[in-house]
Amino acid sequence: AQSVAQPEDQVNVAEGNPLTVKCTYSVSGNPYLFWYVQYPNRGLQFLLKYITGDNLVKGSYGFEAEFNKSQTSFHLKKPSALVSDSALYFCAVRGRGANNLFFGTGTRLTVIP
């Protein structure tokens, strides 16, 4: 069985500070990991994914994520937060042999001006 945990429902960060949104996963075999962002009344937008290779993945809008196999984590990071980054962030995992993406419950990021 596959699962994703996003331990923080809400993350607040000041504009210009670094941000981290946490994600841990459980899956059989090697995982495929994804981050999506959801703005109000809009669908999910793809940010980045880890398939294989370099553990540090760079994505859209200056976001990056680090895959840590020993800790089964895939935390989303950005060096300097913008107010426009305020949104709902979803981590998702897909195990080899699984048809679907399994999503976490989401973390609401608020960047304070």
Next chain:
Amino acid sequence: EAGVAQSPRYKIIEKRQSVAFWCNPISGHATLYWYQQILGQGPKLLIQFQNNGVVDDSQLPKDRFSAERLKGVDSTLKIQPAKLEDSAVYLCASSLEATYQETQYFGPGTRLLVL
């Protein structure tokens, strides 16, 4: 490149009524997904199509939900009859292929409220 299109964007119905949602995937995308997102939760897969065939409908409540993708392009999801617990956002997504590493691209969703 146009994204995934969905309509309507909002729908309000009474319980026991029927409702249908439409999705047009990104051009050339063979795989189409319907997800249900209940408030406060992540999206959950309802059904996956590869061209016009069903790959996975194990989570689809088949007594009331149905979906089709007759020509392997656009798709319709229907609920009949609707229950209060069907209130959710219904997201359509598409990907080029069904391989594990393929990125799924999502439409804006249809927000359904069942009264």
